[in-house]
Amino acid sequence: MERHVFRALGTECELLLDVDPGPDAVLALATAEGEIRRLERLLSRFRPDSELSRLNEAGELEAGDDLLAVVRLALEARERTGGRFDPTVHDALVAAGYDRSFDDLQAGGACSPPVPAGGAVRVQGRRIELEPGVRLDLGGIGKGYAVDRAVVRLAGVGPCLVNAGGDLAVAGVPPGGVWPVGLETPAGEITLGVAEGALATSGRDRRRWRAGGEERHHLIDPATGRPAESDLVTVTVAARTAVEAEVAAKALFLAGERDAAAEADVLGVPALLVTADGRVRFAGGLS
Amino acid sequence: MTDHVARLYATALALVVFFLAWAAVAARPWGHETAAEAKADPRMVQLDRRAEQIRKRQVRVQRKLDRRFEAYRVALAERQARIAAVQASPAPVATPSVAAPSVGTVPAAPVTQTRSS
Numbered sequence: 001m002e003r004h005v006f007r008a009l010g011t012e013c014e015l016l017l018d019v020d021p022g023p024d025a026v027l028a029l030a031t032a033e034g035e036i037r038r039l040e041r042l043l044s045r046f047r048p049d050s051e052l053s054r055l056n057e058a059g060e061l062e063a064g065d066d067l068l069a070v071v072r073l074a075l076e077a078r079e080r081t082g083g084r085f086d087p088t089v090h091d092a093l094v095a096a097g098y099d100r101s102f103d104d105l106q107a108g109g110a111c112s113p114p115v116p117a118g119g120a121v122r123v124q125g126r127r128i129e130l131e132p133g134v135r136l137d138l139g140g141i142g143k144g145y146a147v148d149r150a151v152v153r154l155a156g157v158g159p160c161l162v163n164a165g166g167d168l169a170v171a172g173v174p175p176g177g178v179w180p181v182g183l184e185t186p187a188g189e190i191t192l193g194v195a196e197g198a199l200a201t202s203g204r205d206r207r208r209w210r211a212g213g214e215e216r217h218h219l220i221d222p223a224t225g226r227p228a229e230s231d232l233v234t235v236t237v238a239a240r241t242a243v244e245a246e247v248a249a250k251a252l253f254l255a256g257e258r259d260a261a262a263e264a265d266v267l268g269v270p271a272l273l274v275t276a277d278g279r280v281r282f283a284g285g286l287s
Numbered sequence: 288m289t290d291h292v293a294r295l296y297a298t299a300l301a302l303v304v305f306f307l308a309w310a311a312v313a314a315r316p317w318g319h320e321t322a323a324e325a326k327a328d329p330r331m332v333q334l335d336r337r338a339e340q341i342r343k344r345q346v347r348v349q350r351k352l353d354r355r356f357e358a359y360r361v362a363l364a365e366r367q368a369r370i371a372a373v374q375a376s377p378a379p380v381a382t383p384s385v386a387a388p389s390v391g392t393v394p395a396a397p398v399t400q401t402r403s404s
Contacts, residue, residue: 001398014399031373077378143404153373166404178389191359191397197388203403204391238388245388270390 001174004029008036009143010046011165015150018174019158023134028157032150036164039149042066045090045135045144052142055092055128056135070145071128072139073243075121077141081251083118086222090135091115096227098218114225139218140250144200144242151242155206161194162242169198176286183236186278192286194238200245201216202253203274219253222223231257231276238270257281 002017002025015032019025041062042051055061063071074087093114119134130136147162151169154160159172161179170179178193183201192199204219204227221228235253239245248269252260257275264271264284273281 011404027370027373031370048398108333140404161399163399163401164404166400166402168399168401176395178393178395179399180393180395180397182400184400184402189397191393191395192390192401193393193395196390197390197391199388199401201401201403206403238390239386270388 002029004033006033007156008033009040009044009146009164010139011143013165014161014163015154016161016163016179017115017154017158018160018172021255024157028154032153032162035150035153036054036146039066039142040144043070043138043145044283045137045139052136052138055130059132059134060124060127060129066145068123068126068128069124070142071121071136072123073145074136074138074141075123077243077247077251081247083222084251085141085247086117087138087141088117088119088121089220089222089225090137091133092117092222092225093137093218095225096218096220116225117220117222140167140202140246141243144244144246145200147198147242164242167198167200167242167246168194170196183272185234185272185274185280187280189281190272192236192238192272196239198241198242198245199236199238200242200249201234201236202246202249203232204228204230205233205252218249221254228254230254232273233276234274235260236272237264237284 002019002021004017006013013036015023015029017029041047041049042258043066044050045056047053051061051064051067054066057064061067074085076278077085078087083203092115095115110171120131120190121134121136122129129202129239143164144167147164147167147169150162151171154162155171159170159174161168161170168181173195178195180195181192183190183192183200202219219230220226221227221241230253232253235249237245237249237252248271252264252269252271252273255263257273260271261281261283262272263269267284270286271283272286273283275281
């Protein structure tokens with residue numbers, strides 16, 4: 001098993017490739033890393049020269065393939081989740097103090113009144129237009145997109161897993177039949193065996209900071225523009241792709257335990273919910 | 288011109304003449320070393336032979352190195368072309384089409400972790 005770890009997308013990225021060591025494996029891993037770094041350069045809101053930053057700055061842009069694809073996916077997700085997932089939370093995140101990369105945020109961020117999301121975003125052909133005052137954050141969905149793209153790059157070489165700080169996707173079956181993925185819960189570590197598709201975990205247990213005398217986290221409720229108040233701590237979701245898993249995990253987190261479990265069951269979305277009182281709940285057929 | 292200066296010129300001239308004579312004698316124009324005399328020292332012959340062998344071997348090694356370097360250069364160009372092709376080729380913009388997720392709890396030791404990101 002070839003393992004390659006590097007830092008990108010504001011987190012630790014891990015590539016696993018189940019092939020014998022050799023030049024092909026090295027080339028494939030380097031190509032997958034290059035793909036992730038390329039997408040980070042395009043989609044990061046923390047890079048002033050990224051394509052996303054130029055869109056946010058100008059309010060309109062003739063976009064390249066990747067930005068266009070991610071914005072379309074994000075708008076579809078906004079539609080599908082009834083606005084619980086919304087890429088227009090950029091200013092709400094900044095208002096909550098998340099105005100720089102999380103690595104730099106530990107020094108403490110500035111805080112300002114919450115900014116509800118939901119502004120208009122128009123896509124016509126390759127042109128993306130933002131309503132005045134609207135800016136996009138594609139952090140989570142961009143990470144899922146990068147994971148999905150990196151898996152495509154590796155899949156031709158052998159069974160593989162790409163993990164970007166918890167958002168992961170697999171392709172091909174490893175010798176054991178599944179990819180065992182650990183998840184820390186209050187009840188101890190649970191190992192999920194992933195044979196196909198992707199996993200993503202959203203929660204308020206990690207990306208937290210203090211601003212304006214309050215503890216904040218990065219999961220913004222688009223309706224209020226404030227860090228979401230949920231009786232869940234983390235939600236882990238399995239889906240066909242990392243993008244879908246990322247969107248579903250955020251949407252279920254905002255729904256709260258009861259509605260999240262019901263929605264996962266109805267839609268058949270395998271999910272694992274960790275509640276604020278330390279319980280672990282399986283839903284959507286996951287057991 | 289004083290006698291002193293004349294003596295100086297005479298001395299310099301004498302030195303020049305002396306060295307010219309020395310060079311003429313050192314050249315031994317009256318004697319010829321025969322081929323037999325040259326062959327007389329077997330160590331010199333052996334050294335010459337050895338030097339010739341080394342020169343030939345050097346040429347062979349250089350040719351071999353040239354061939355190997357050319358093969359390496361071609362392989363490197365092919366490899367760089369492959370890397371460039373892979374990096375330039377657009378992977379499908381749409382997310383990969385995979386089957387429905389297949390996931391469940393297992394007793395195996397994890398190879399990686401998922402956590403809130």
